[in-house]
Amino acid sequence: MTRELRPAQLDAAHDLGRHISVTAGPGAGKTTVLVERYLHILRTQDVSVDQIVAITFTNRAANEMRERLRSELSSLVRLSTGYERARWIRHKRTLDGGVITTIHGFCSRLLHEFPVEAGIDPQFKLLDEHQSSILLETAVEEALTAFINSGHEAITRLTAGVGRQALVMSLIEIYRSIRNPGLTIERVRELTEANHSTAADYAEAVERLDEVMERFAQKPGLSPASGKKRAAAVDAWREIRNLLTNPPSSFSLAVYCQAVEDFRKTRPPARDPLKDIVTEIDGLIWNDELGGQVPQLFFDLYAREASLELIGVIERVGRELAAKKVSLAALDFDDLQLEALRLLNERPDAQRRTASRYRFFLVDEFQDTNGLQRELMNRLALSERRANLFIVGDRKQSIYGFRGADVDLFREMSSALEEAGGQSKSLTLNFRSQAPLIHFFNYLFERIFTPGDDADVSELNELGFVEHEPGIAERPAEDAGPLVEILIDLKDQEADSAGDWNGRERDAEQLALKIQSLVDANAAPRVFRYLDIALLFRSLTEVSIYESAFRRAGIPYQTIEGKGFYAKEEIVDLIQLLRFLDNTTDELALAAILRSPLVGISDDTLLALRCAPEIDETSKAARVLGTADELRLRRGVRGLLNAVRNHELIDLITDEDHRALDPFRALIETLIDQRNRLGIADLLRFTIETSEYRTVIAAAFDGAQRLANVDKLFDLAERFEASGAHMIRDFVRFVYEFERSGAREGEGRIDDSANAVRLMTIHQAKGLEFPIVIMPELQRQLDIRQDWWLLDRHLGLTAKVPDGRGARVTGFTMKRLRDRAGLREQFESMRLMYVAATRARDRLIFSGAAARERELCSGRHNWLSWICESLGIAAPLESKLLKLTDNLEVQLTANLLDSSTTAAILREPPEHIEAAEAFDAADPLPLLMPVARSVENAAYTFTVTQLMNHGRCPRQYYFDRVLHAPSGDEIAFWNNAEAPEPPANLTATIRGAVIHRFCERYDESLSLDDCLRRSLDEVLKLREAELGDRIREVEPEKALRELRPLAENYLNSNVRTRITETLASAGDFDGIGVGVFNEQHFRIRRPLGFITGTIDKLLVRGLADGDGLSAEIIDFKTNRFRTGLKMEAQATIGEAKASAQAILSRRSRAGAGQLAFNFESQREEASLLGEVNRVALEYRLQAQAYALAVRELMPSVKKVRVAFHFLHPNIEVSVASDLLEHKACAIAVEEAMSRMISSNEPESFPAKPAEHCYSCSFREICFKGSEWIAAHSG
Incomplete structure (x- = not known):
């Protein structure tokens, strides 16, 4: 050597x-x-x-x-x-x-x-990641509860402002962020105390503001108009000055924030002679979003208090967690280091x-x-x-x-x-890469590894800035031509509509073409194999797009730790089998097994097993009724397990599916008999060995990977059983908790020599090298952390403070730490890009897509702009050879897909469905039974949403509001009331909030895109805690494309027309404002307590006869229906049942075969009407509560109308006028309040199973809901 x-x-x-x-x-x-x-x-x-x-x-x-x-x-x-x-x-x-x-x-x-x-x-015992995560979450829950119960005000306010579940998850992350790098609680507390602002800092800033305002008040040379505006600002200053000098407690923080915002409204334009002094006041108090120095220092005082409270909770978590681990005689991975260091420090x-x-x-x-x-x-x-x-x-x-x-x-x-x-x-010698690649690394990263103008030079080391050190090539150039290629797909603004263009899809498609050219037998000067190629991603969250493109192109690939081991189809199949064996009444699990490769029956056969007639019944129907009505013979549905056992007696099942069910029946009977005798791994192995499952999955595109995953599941089950005596349900629960905790289990390893393209993260590729490295999705935005708390190793912990109005405000320290965190992430992203590029031995390919030309040079927001700025690439793009130096060339390839006839990938257009007919609603639903009011003249307070949730399903309300049971997602219940949604860039809650903000803010002076973008930015800032780490995955451009059709529906609707007409007639009526009012919060008193809520838009007009006012309440809904309705429609609650019956009657006259098995076409119209009818009825109580509030708070209103505008699809639903009469509204609201107040025991919160069970966050713990889902999943 x-x-x-x-x-x-x-x-x-x-x-x-x-x-x-x-x-x-x-x-x-x-x-x-x-x-x-x-x-x-x-x-x-x-x-x-x-x-x-x-x-x-x-x-x-x-x-x-x-x-x-x-x-x-x-x-x-x-x-x-x-x-x-x-x-x-x-x-x-x-x-x-x-x-x-x-x-x-x-x-x-x-x-x-x-x-x-x-x-x-x-x-x-050494705890694995899953076990330590569960212990930590339990300790955090207990510590937080103890702090709240003992009266810690700051924690109580944080819990209310952030949300308990979000606070728990944040505490877990804070605990790890302190412990993992070896920080101590004492050190973090010391830094936190030292680096937040003090009361003296705040007093000094207020005094400075007072001095500036004095100069402002005495500034000479103003015009009469400017003088009038200055006088208004001075008067407002005198009113707010005492509040700033003697600020309220944090419980009244909303008063402080509102006063500062109101004061800002008096700001005169920054024009001479006031320009300089107004700019100075801006910096002190008038900056947007409470960004002035005075409020920021004030908020910092409470951020310090909240941060120290959080540190106190973390300290208690550490003690409780340590006690738990002592009782278990267990350590986690961090304990190994901490205990070893303590040993060396305390035992000389x-x-x-x-x-x-x-x-x-x-x-x-x-x-x-x-x-x-x-x-x-x-x-x-x-x-x-x-x-x-x-x-x-x-x-x-x-x-x-x-x-x-x-x-x-x-x-x-x-x-x-x-x-x-x-x-x-x-x-510095590099033995890996060919010399031209080394020259390129030196050229590119010398320009990228720069601190930028925002960085404080004195802090660069703390923030992780590293200067580039050039490498020296030891390996000569072996291949001719440029070894670096940059693929950029730039959207054609004229040819590509906003809804059709997807940057990642375009990027994946151009890479599929490029890979095919690299492995082409006629490629020159060198032919590569698939296994020579590696795609290195920053994150695998969108890797499925690239997998799909490669499958369509016939490119073999291997994804290293793709979407999560336990989420792989083959693993889900086998876990569902275990779920069924643990509980043979779990028909959802059995249905999943029947559709999986273990059996593989069709959807029609699955439905037939549930509800098709038996063969004898079919014969009788043919003789007596004729074939058209044969399905109606079976009024109910049969259990799936019983149907499988007797499948040969059931009609309308194909011979092929009968042959598939025969061996499965024998297998499932054996498994049920042996489930309490064999171990979990043995049950799984027996299933695989006695079925054709291996053969089926091996024939899949990624068959080798699937087989490796199945073998790994066997190993995991054996290891789980070796840790103690466990039942099947324990392993199923282990898998569920492992996924919920966010931990990741790597996929099973396959032969590294397999001739397949590797898809992996850059972190996974660390220490590896590949002949060809491809760096995809260059347009991906940098992962800049946006959260309500930040921890800095050098400055301590800080947090945003709930302002008492549903938002959180940022203090001076948070702004400072956020700026530092942004630079730290930017510097790490530079290093991540460097690591990825330097894995290449022979070729390096960059690939990205841009929707606009300005994205090519958009600052330090993504790698694409870094590369374009460093190499001088600018629009208009054209394919060419870039000569960077005398001996360094780079190939730029623009819009590869547009120049290739083989790039077309078929996309099915969305199916068009006609709008629903108008419909009507029945009278208010009666109570299930008389309920005695438990309290007269009580002081309860309910929101309209709580009333709706309880009325919809009392059991869901019990889990959520009484037990505070953990849900899968803390989302606004009624904005996500329908069936489960497909994966989306935005959650239903966030999507709804953005559209609501858009509808509130839009006016003719703004463009649709500008207003929508501004609304998205505002909502994301307000929802940082709810989104947590997911905010990094939100892609603004993709989100805007998703939201734009909803915004367009609003602007093109009759609702918008009425709003515009009302704005034009705005004025006063007997001292009452007439016009359009946005986000109207109300609070009304009823005999049993208070009702609070928020009306999206309130249109108030004068009646034609001059005798009073009319009020129209508009509520925007962003519910996603499973049908594809496109055109605008109007309906009235009250006609739905008749319309639905007409559709069903018309369909029933079709052929029997269609009725029995071509279910989709006749269901689309009926299911749309059913969903609209169901959802509209569920919102009826909301409409009545809003109408009641308007009538009571605005006595001049004589006529009330309520319209729900469903933006997707574009349907407006109005509520029948008789339901909005004062008496009807009062009765409905008071009965709902009475039911809630009188509900004490679990029995008084009955379940109401229905379609909403599919999207209920508590379906896993609700027997009735699970039972209903099982009965209606066929």
């Missing part, structure tokens, strides 16, 4: 007399240097293998290093004789016991060596024995360590009895900030080693 090393490598490997810090660039052969240093220690020092510690970042790297050492030792054994040979044989035999492991493995070894000194159980004897035993430490990938791991190395190598420490890494390749790694620690540790007499060295 020695003769293969270059001088710089030899110098780093053989310098054993001092500590060494090595910066090794990509392809520099650092593993070779590590192996050589290990061998050189054995060769020249009187030590054994067990006195050398080699620490790697992953187990894979540890295994690779061990195998490299084993191979080199074998060579040394062969080449040596005598005593030397015996010594090398001894080292080789003891290598398996050598300490070549990860940092966690080394810490575990220490704790097992010194269990008594560490104060832990020698047989401690253990520290001395460890330092004397281990004489050499070799640490790989040191740029990805955290503060805790650095402190461990300090204690082991830089203590009084020093061992020799060798660290190797590259700051440019530090990409694990989300795990707590701090890129600046490598610099700090290198400095510490130099102070201890060590030396820093660099390895």
